Amino acid sequence: MSSNLLGTSVDAVLTAVLDDEPDVLFVVNPPGEAIEQIVESAKAFEGDLPTIRLLGEERLLKDVMGDFIVASNTADLVEDGTLELRVLEDSTRSAVLATEDRTVALLEAGGLVGGLTTDDAEFTETAYEATTEDWDSAEEFNLRTPGITRVRQTLEDEIDPEVEDDFDSVLASMETARGDGDGLDEVTISLLVAAKNRVLLYDVSKWGEDVGIASKATFSRTKTKLEDMGLIDTEKVPIDVGRPRLRLKLSDNRLEDAPPDELASVAQSVLS
Structure with a gap:
């Protein structure tokens, strides 16, 4: 199974994934700063966005959404049906972006965030199915901030x-x-x-x-x-x-x- 570096920033990684035009994009256990950058990048993206399903640790989500600027932009995406938020029970999970055709691990090093990606069919199918199961069993995160x-x-x-x-x-x-x-x-x-x-x-x-x-x-x-x-x-x-x-x-x-x-x-x- 081969893998490649997909950009050295969250914006670059996310844009590369979005350019593939997936129907659904799972974002699993991203760090707080990455959540902010994902929201910012999604708001700025000029193409058609997929359904973005973000699974995050509850305490982290509450902390990130404590900033009205981030929360109100997140709520915009939620209100227009682009973004869904649910609570991840297992906070030890690696930070991953997953589509049906690609799995991207988010790695931090020296202040940079890189996306190590693979499109191996068997691996991506297994990862996507496992993430879908986690999503289906997760509880919705209650974002109270208006868009x-x-x-x-x-x-x-x-x-x-x-x-x-x-x-x-x-x-x-x-x-x-x-x-x-x-x-x-x-x-x-x-x-x-x-x-x-x-x-x-x-x-x-x-x-x-x-x-x-x-x-x-x-x-x-x-x-x-x-x-x-x-x-x-x-x-x-x-x-x-x-x-x-x-x-x-x-x-x-x-x-x-x-x-x-x-x-x-x-x-x-x-x-x-």
Whole structure:
């Protein structure tokens, strides 16, 4: 059985496999960074994508999907039926890409990820059948994050196109959106952008809950936290019936003067 090196990056390996136009591509036990790169490459691929079935260790999947940028792009692929996620019970399995005609082992060395591939008919058939059995017995991974396309569209439709543009610019300027002490999460980003555009707290929190980003209560708690930190403020807006609503606004001149693509970095510098 012969084998060949199929590229020295996840993108190169995945693209080479996708160029064969398989109907189904299994991705088994990839490392976290590889999951991110597979999602990125699949989103950027210009041809027709197969059904991608990713089997990953649950704790790893939860950690990777803790980044809103990765999770929302993953959700895009899930929502359009391209990507399916299930939980791999055996975390000792080798990282493999498997189609009916090719088996590719992902190998890491010196910061590079290579794909060692074989198209031996007997081996690939056995590997594909075994992977299919593992898939059939695996439980679905519950990805709760909404797809980024739906987030953008509803933000534009329900809040304002300028708010959507600012939200997109902020995300594009960030490497991660985790909110774990090293960055800003999606709720904080939404509130900062809303405050920059003087949106009502009720409107942005209702949008956020409806689209699946977080509950109204989470938006309210985060708003209070950002107020206590001196990043945003509110002003009361009377309404015909009921209690006045709160309009969000930025309370730090550095944030007010920052363009959208610098809002996240300026906010982080204010918080540090």
